[in-house]
Amino acid sequence: MTHVAIIGGGPGGYEAALVARRLGADVTLVEKTGIGGSTVLTDCVPSKTLIATSDFLTEVAGAAELGVQVPREIKADMAAVNARVTSLAEAQSGDIAQRLQDVGARLLDGSARVSGPGRVEVELTAGGTETIDADAILVATGAHPRVSPDAMPDGERILTWEQLYGLTTLPEHLVVVGSGVTGAEFASAYNGLGVRVTLVSSRDRVLPGEDEDAANLIEDVFRRRGMEVLGRSRMQSVVRDGDTVTVTLTDGRTVEGSHCLLALGSIPNTEGLGLEEAGVRLDDGGFVKVDKVSRTHARGIYAAGDCTGVLMLASVAAEQGRIAMSHLLGDAVHPLDLRKMSSNIFTSPEIATVGLSQKAIQEQGMLVDVASYPLASNARAKMQGIHDGFVKLFARRGVGTVVGGVIVGPRASELVHVLSLAVSSSLTADQVAGAFTVYPSLSGSVAEAARHLHTTL
Structure with a gap:
């Protein structure tokens, strides 16, 4: 029987584990922050839960057009919203963990690194270590928010997207730095929650990598809904003074707000995993190089998800993990086709x-x-x-x-x-x-x- 060691319990890891068990392999999955990874606990699931509340308020705001009179102002209770966000994320994590246990996957709570061919060393959260000897290894360790030395988050007023769910009151004025997908989603969500939002975009439009007609429409909607969008404006620094956050732009302008969200991209979680020593090749950004069936350059080591930088989507991570196990275990394989x-x-x-x-x-x-x-x-x-x-x-x-x-x-x-x-x-x-x-x-x-x-x- 083939034994697969999976490092990381996000979509790339847990979907791979499910496929591997279905195809008859033994599976040991190591995760240090909670099954589901950042996708479930701090990123995709929480953000879309928050957005669901925002979307509801946006629909209510248009009720008069449908002949519905809203008797009083409706506002979000941020403490209740974020309590629901956190509760739902934890429940989703528990559901996934239960599903993995039901199919017979072994789950370890700890930090793992590749220590040799087919060998994974695990530092257990509860104390002690364990060595896993496996026929194949899947690395699915995800990524974390990029920060700048000139804009260090404090978790209270200067925040990454993983830290927003600690807020118990609505920001008076949220300055969002970065107009890619993450920045645009949160700017839209908080605008829908009734927060004054300023979006700082270094490019000439929001969502510069998306369809131009779609991006232009979204930016027009943002402006009509009262959002201030600063195009071609690059952040130089972010500093906090009491309850005020000041974002300084490279052209000398400043924007003052009560909170600042940094949406500056992601860094792969590949440092300290022993990957290069094992023959796995990383690109200049630290992302694992893989082919279309999720193989790395090291024999017997696969990789999936955000740590590969192929496309940072939960659905792509999951598909990479499924493809990896199908390839490893001899099932029909359809290489990833973006x-x-x-x-x-x-x-x-x-x-x-x-x-x-x-x-x-x-x-x-x-x-x-x-x-x-x-x-x-x-x-x-x-x-x-x-x-x-x-x-x-x-x-x-x-x-x-x-x-x-x-x-x-x-x-x-x-x-x-x-x-x-x-x-x-x-x-x-x-x-x-x-x-x-x-x-x-x-x-x-x-x-x-x-x-x-x-x-x-």
Whole structure:
């Protein structure tokens, strides 16, 4: 029987453990901060729980348009919100741990490092050490927030995204430094909670790596909802003086707030794991180099998740872990193909994408037809008071195969699955358009956009 040692209990690690047990391997999983890792305990699950509260308040704010009179101001109780966030994250962690135990995986609470071929040394949290001799090792240690020596978090007023859940009152003025996915999501969430928000972006627009039409729409929504967005503004330092935080920009301007959130990116948790000594290659940023089946350069060592830097999404981490175990244990393997991947940004409205982006299509010189359909034209959207959003599809010219798409709107994360199926199965726009949709429904906009791509022969 194959014995697999897994270092890290986030999505890459626990999904790998489930697959390995299903395929008959013995599994020992080592995690030092709690099963589920940062994804469940301090990152994805907590942030989306917070965003759920914010989204509810955003919907209530538009109640008058639907003929509902809200008798008084509705505000979030931050202590109660964050207590729910923490409780839900812990419950999710417990559920995953129970599932792993139910399938027979062995869980160790401690810190692990690779000490030789097929050998893992574990420093147990309860005291003592244990050596694991394994046939293969999976490294899934994740990443942690990047900070700057000129902007050190104190956990009270200057915060990373992992420290926000200790707040018991709403910030009076939150300055968010960084306009990537994390910065944009939290800026949107706190704006929805009624907090004054200033978003500091070093680029010319928020979400610079995303679809340009989607990013421009989100920035427009941010501004209409009262958020101050400072484009082309790079942080130089952040200092605290009592209850005031001052963010100084490189051009000399300053922004004062009650709190500052640092959303400066992530650093892989690969230091001190003995990886390079074991023959694992790291890039200049410390990320583990892997191929499309999650193999490192060291025989018998795989890696998955944020520590690889392939794409920092829980869904990608989970897929990397599953692929690694399938490859190791001789099951059918479908190498990771980011051209068919779907993802979502949980701003309000959400941005869901799948397949090739418009930028990637242009860079590859691929000839495509593009169709865009505004949600404001959709009957269900009108009923629900939805004004912002669209569906955009890309189909190969002359063939009609859907190669990518973007959906901006409420619950875009739920709507995008049909496009994910279309891209992964190489369906044509006509096939997407020909599938029945409910009337009225937001999903009808996906079919309508696909109909716009129909061409007669």
